[in-house]
Amino acid sequence: MGGKHYLPLTDEDRRQMLAVIGVKSVDDLFSDIPSEVRLQRELDLPPALAESEAIEHLNSLASKNKHFHNCVSFMGAGVYDHFIPSIIKHVTGRSEFYTSYTPYQPEISQGVLQAIFEYQTMICQLTGMDVSNASMYDGGTAVAEGAVMGCGSTRRSKALVSRSVSPFYREVLSNYFNSRGLDLEEIPIVDGHTDLSELEKLLGEDVASVVLQQPNFFGLVEDMDGVADMVHNHKAVLIVSADPLSLPLLQSPADYGADIVVGEGQGLGVPASFGGPLLGIMAARSKFVRQMPGRIAGETVDGEGNRGFVLTLQTREQHIRREKAASNICSNEALVALGAAVYLAALGPQGMREVAEQCLQKAAYTLEKITALEGFEVVFPGNIFKEFAVKIPGKPAELNKKLLEKNILGGVDLAPFYPELENTMLFAVTEKRTREEIDALVRELEGWK
Amino acid sequence: MKYNIVDGVKYTRKHEWARREGDTAVVGLSDYAQDKLGEIVFVELPDIGAEIEAGKGSAVIESVKAVADLYAPVDGTVVEVNEELLDQPELINSDPYGDGWVYKVEVKDESQLDALMDKPAYEKFVVEEDEK
Amino acid sequence: MRKSKALLFEMSRPGRQGYSLPSLDVPEKPLDELLPKKAQRNEPLGLPELSENEIIRHYTELSTRNFGVDTGFYPLGSCTMKYNPKVNEDVAVLPGFAFMHPCQPLETVQGALELLYNMEQGLKELTAMDRFTLQPAAGAHGELTGLMVIQAYHRHRGDHKRNKVLIPLSAHGTNPATVSMAGYEVVQIPSDDRGLVDLEALKEAVDETTAALMLTNPSTLGLFEEEIIPMAKAVHEAGGLLYYDGANLNAIMGYARPGDMGFDVVHLNIHKTFSTPHGGGGPGGGPVGVKERLIPFLPVPLVDKKKNQYYLDYDLPESIGKVHSFYGNFGVAVKAYTYMCMMGAEGLKQASTDAVINANYLMSLLKKTYLLPYDRICKHEFVLSARPQMKKGAGAGDIAKALLDRGFHPPTVYFPLIVEEALMVEPTDTEAKETLDAFAEVMGQIAKDIDQDAEKVAHGPYNTVVGRLDEVRAARNPVMRWEKKVD
Numbered sequence A: 001m002g003g004k005h006y007l008p009l010t011d012e013d014r015r016q017m018l019a020v021i022g023v024k025s026v027d028d029l030f031s032d033i034p035s036e037v038r039l040q041r042e043l044d045l046p047p048a049l050a051e052s053e054a055i056e057h058l059n060s061l062a063s064k065n066k067h068f069h070n071c072v073s074f075m076g077a078g079v080y081d082h083f084i085p086s087i088i089k090h091v092t093g094r095s096e097f098y099t100s101y102t103p104y105q106p107e108i109s110q111g112v113l114q115a116i117f118e119y120q121t122m123i124c125q126l127t128g129m130d131v132s133n134a135s136m137y138d139g140g141t142a143v144a145e146g147a148v149m150g151c152g153s154t155r156r157s158k159a160l161v162s163r164s165v166s167p168f169y170r171e172v173l174s175n176y177f178n179s180r181g182l183d184l185e186e187i188p189i190v191d192g193h194t195d196l197s198e199l200e201k202l203l204g205e206d207v208a209s210v211v212l213q214q215p216n217f218f219g220l221v222e223d224m225d226g227v228a229d230m231v232h233n234h235k236a237v238l239i240v241s242a243d244p245l246s247l248p249l250l251q252s253p254a255d256y257g258a259d260i261v262v263g264e265g266q267g268l269g270v271p272a273s274f275g276g277p278l279l280g281i282m283a284a285r286s287k288f289v290r291q292m293p294g295r296i297a298g299e300t301v302d303g304e305g306n307r308g309f310v311l312t313l314q315t316r317e318q319h320i321r322r323e324k325a326a327s328n329i330c331s332n333e334a335l336v337a338l339g340a341a342v343y344l345a346a347l348g349p350q351g352m353r354e355v356a357e358q359c360l361q362k363a364a365y366t367l368e369k370i371t372a373l374e375g376f377e378v379v380f381p382g383n384i385f386k387e388f389a390v391k392i393p394g395k396p397a398e399l400n401k402k403l404l405e406k407n408i409l410g411g412v413d414l415a416p417f418y419p420e421l422e423n424t425m426l427f428a429v430t431e432k433r434t435r436e437e438i439d440a441l442v443r444e445l446e447g448w449k
Numbered sequence B: 001m002k003y004n005i006v007d008g009v010k011y012t013r014k015h016e017w018a019r020r021e022g023d024t025a026v027v028g029l030s031d032y033a034q035d036k037l038g039e040i041v042f043v044e045l046p047d048i049g050a051e052i053e054a055g056k057g058s059a060v061i062e063s064v065k066a067v068a069d070l071y072a073p074v075d076g077t078v079v080e081v082n083e084e085l086l087d088q089p090e091l092i093n094s095d096p097y098g099d100g101w102v103y104k105v106e107v108k109d110e111s112q113l114d115a116l117m118d119k120p121a122y123e124k125f126v127v128e129e130d131e132k
Numbered sequence C: 001m002r003k004s005k006a007l008l009f010e011m012s013r014p015g016r017q018g019y020s021l022p023s024l025d026v027p028e029k030p031l032d033e034l035l036p037k038k039a040q041r042n043e044p045l046g047l048p049e050l051s052e053n054e055i056i057r058h059y060t061e062l063s064t065r066n067f068g069v070d071t072g073f074y075p076l077g078s079c080t081m082k083y084n085p086k087v088n089e090d091v092a093v094l095p096g097f098a099f100m101h102p103c104q105p106l107e108t109v110q111g112a113l114e115l116l117y118n119m120e121q122g123l124k125e126l127t128a129m130d131r132f133t134l135q136p137a138a139g140a141h142g143e144l145t146g147l148m149v150i151q152a153y154h155r156h157r158g159d160h161k162r163n164k165v166l167i168p169l170s171a172h173g174t175n176p177a178t179v180s181m182a183g184y185e186v187v188q189i190p191s192d193d194r195g196l197v198d199l200e201a202l203k204e205a206v207d208e209t210t211a212a213l214m215l216t217n218p219s220t221l222g223l224f225e226e227e228i229i230p231m232a233k234a235v236h237e238a239g240g241l242l243y244y245d246g247a248n249l250n251a252i253m254g255y256a257r258p259g260d261m262g263f264d265v266v267h268l269n270i271h272k273t274f275s276t277p278h279g280g281g282g283p284g285g286g287p288v289g290v291k292e293r294l295i296p297f298l299p300v301p302l303v304d305k306k307k308n309q310y311y312l313d314y315d316l317p318e319s320i321g322k323v324h325s326f327y328g329n330f331g332v333a334v335k336a337y338t339y340m341c342m343m344g345a346e347g348l349k350q351a352s353t354d355a356v357i358n359a360n361y362l363m364s365l366l367k368k369t370y371l372l373p374y375d376r377i378c379k380h381e382f383v384l385s386a387r388p389q390m391k392k393g394a395g396a397g398d399i400a401k402a403l404l405d406r407g408f409h410p411p412t413v414y415f416p417l418i419v420e421e422a423l424m425v426e427p428t429d430t431e432a433k434e435t436l437d438a439f440a441e442v443m444g445q446i447a448k449d450i451d452q453d454a455e456k457v458a459h460g461p462y463n464t465v466v467g468r469l470d471e472v473r474a475a476r477n478p479v480m481r482w483e484k485k486v487d
Helices: A011-021 A051-063 A087-092 A110-127 A139-154 A167-180 A196-202 A227-233 A286-291 A318-324 A334-371 A396-405 A435-445 B031-037 B110-114 B119-131 C052-064 C086-092 C110-127 C139-156 C174-181 C199-205 C228-237 C292-297 C330-366 C387-392 C396-405 C433-457 C471-476
Strands: A158-162 A183-187 A207-214 A237-242 A260-264 A280-284 A297-301 A307-311 A387-391 A424-428 B016-021 B024-029 B040-044 B057-063 B067-071 B076-081 B103-107 C131-133 C164-168 C185-189 C210-215 C241-246 C265-268 C288-290 C302-306 C309-313 C382-385 C422-425
Touching: A011 C330, A011 C433, A051 C086, A051 C110, A051 C330, A087 A334, A087 C052, A110 A280, A110 A297, A110 A307, A110 A334, A110 C052, A139 A158, A139 A167, A139 A207, A139 A237, A139 A260, A139 A280, A139 A286, A158 A167, A158 A196, A167 A183, A167 C139, A167 C174, A183 A196, A196 A227, A207 A227, A227 A237, A280 A286, A297 C471, A318 B067, A318 C174, A334 A387, A334 A424, A334 A435, A334 C052, A396 A424, A396 A435, B024 B031, B024 B076, B040 C471, B103 B110, C086 C330, C110 C131, C110 C265, C110 C288, C110 C302, C110 C309, C110 C330, C139 C174, C139 C210, C139 C241, C139 C265, C139 C288, C139 C292, C164 C174, C174 C185, C174 C210, C185 C199, C199 C228, C210 C228, C228 C241, C288 C292, C330 C382, C330 C422, C330 C433, C387 C396, C387 C433, C396 C422, C396 C433
Parallel strands: A158 A183, A158 A207, A207 A237, A237 A260, C164 C185, C164 C210, C210 C241, C241 C265
Antiparallel strands: A260 A280, A297 A307, A387 A424, B016 B024, B024 B103, B040 B057, B057 B067, B076 B103, C131 C288, C265 C288, C302 C309, C382 C422
């Protein structure tokens, strides 16, 4: 039988225990399941594997995949190949952390609670917001829940979302809104940037929130000048999905007037893992805290005055407010948030700035080199951070195929999300890419087609 | 009696009280209700001008691990709210019939107020509730 | 010894660093040339400055202030805190899983898709469902996905009057919260005196406005809903669907399957039943399975196979769309899949058998000292009431604190709501008899302590790194971030 090493009861234990319970057999313990629904056969699953066999099987599956360790990646679109310091896995690998559950019993959960409190503080420092929660599932659900929160706090039922917000996030957002019966309208883009004059026209008394992304999906830095005033004039809420890795260099969302900041925290030392687990960031000005979904750690004291941490404002949450809760979220991405906090602690203000500057410089270098090639053109004018869209002289899938021969993971094809952007690819360049790797990419592009 | 049940106010079966003041009624939570809820940490007040309906939620009272609706004792329009509660929600615990009042409502139909329980009736009701 | 632990920010010294980065190797351009001044950050970052060894010591100390399944017995009802096998952790970090980009070309992700495909086959067999999506990132996320699918199904049939979802009073808080998120109204169904859903009340409640009944089976009381067949019939006859909250699947693997009970949609919690760690609150995984007629509405993409090539199928015109940016918590699925591979059919059934033996055994021991409101054979968990102890001056919450002093994680307290002073105990399949005996003995001792000095028990814990924390203070004046003290 498989898994015996996880099941400590012996046959003798079971006999003794059944006697104490006062039943004759195991079957008596399942006699409450009506025979019509009792499974009358054994489950049909593949034969159980021993540990060594399981490792071999999983190794063989893993070996069929390409990845950042055997390829050079220029893929982005929300998930990036940033450097991950060793220290992170050693902290998240402490089993006192990873084998615990939500810290409902604070006196024996100070480790997780303090780590969350520190994480919340760091997210507030980066974004300029007053309060952060303990995490959401990912960037997409953070955007969706942020917009729902905007409706809750304004008692209005419509959100405006820019077409330059990640299409992955917009799909999740539109699904959440559709299900709940809320309205969603898209703000058009012009030259890859949110069309602010269109935004002004769309704003009205029914609009709860405006959702933008900075830098946007095309890697472009949006002009946030005056946007918050425009939104606030209509008593709506400005929600910004921000890349935390850009914040050491870019104006902080608080500074340009955002009310709620959401985003994807994968860049903060989180393995890409084929797109999950990721890290949903959710922070806001303090007046929105009662509409905020998810766990929040708060500081307090014990009877002797020792500082300690607890989950606070729990009345917002599903286990207390039930159908009137701010959200249904229960499990979140706590361990991923812990890893992100370790990342931010290790990098510190200087390291974070260096990472951001290297992304900026290397992306600019790559863009310049690629667009100097014949047939490759920059698609949108404007300032970029670490990503950019390029028009290529052929099909993205074909180019990626060629690049793969050289173990390069190329760019993301934009046409599935923006039909008008045929033969256009989104490239990301992180601090991890070396000049040699970038030059190698450029050499492969040169002379293609 | 374990609870302080005062004269001069009327009580609902959901443990709110209402005290007549001219055309208006002052509304709060009974001592029994505050005791059951425990230490109050947050109060969500209605907007001034809000139309409230007898028996429907009109304010929200929160302790650490419970949320309770304050059901309106009568129909009417909210004319004043106790903003002290925003900073000191514990006033409901320490002085439920005094400084812990929640809002003042312009009463539409006096008979609704008359129909609520007086002190002896409410005392009897509370004893029954406690025995459940 | 009691003491507070300094925060990272309080340990920070300007000039220290905990990172090492290569120097920039491309020609550097002036910053202002790449970013206009007005788009640049104005304020300092305010992150701590620490060396790597200080950070490690900080978190190592924090970890010692935390209790996990690896620390000791964790009978937290409804959470299935079973042992988290270590091999799962090892394989999930293989570079061929952990360092894959979600947008890679299909030919470079065949192993990952094969894993997801195989996992789906296993889940289908285990639950008697026809298709699964692994996109939901947690149980509650699965609930929302499931209700969205149900909603899409009704809307597609042009049936727009179904605006209510029925939920038993004993349900997890996520159920009613999910119902609201999906724009539905909650209708509460009472329990009968056996702790089961009141079938007559259910029959009264179903009508042409019923979108679905959401049910956990066994229930949060750990009791199997014996009348599930007539319940399913009543809901289906009214045109509604049945939703299975898989939080308690650990009780019945290999014994009964939600699909055979009449459920149309299920979600599973792979961080419960399939042994993946809870991570201090997450990440988890909440795959959703459906019967044939609901497949068109599942989120895109589904994983499929054509001529031995795996692919992502986006061709579902009626799909609800996406609930996650990519394919859900793939890294968690790797662990759950490994567990399934190692357990096999027999092992999974034995896990449920042992979970149920452990629960009934512990219940037999504990009902001598604590009130057992529903005294029948239970499944994987049971619910005690500390009402008698509360009358003496110490209730469920105080008993929980007393357990902390004796090295155990407490059961879930004050849930389900239908039991006063509830203590919800779920020992799981991975605990030895001796552990249960030791726990029962300690619980007996605590009951005695309450008889002798309830006041003392009501003020515990005494041996933890901090004493009982003031949650009222934390809620009245919330401090949710550290701030530099201005002198």
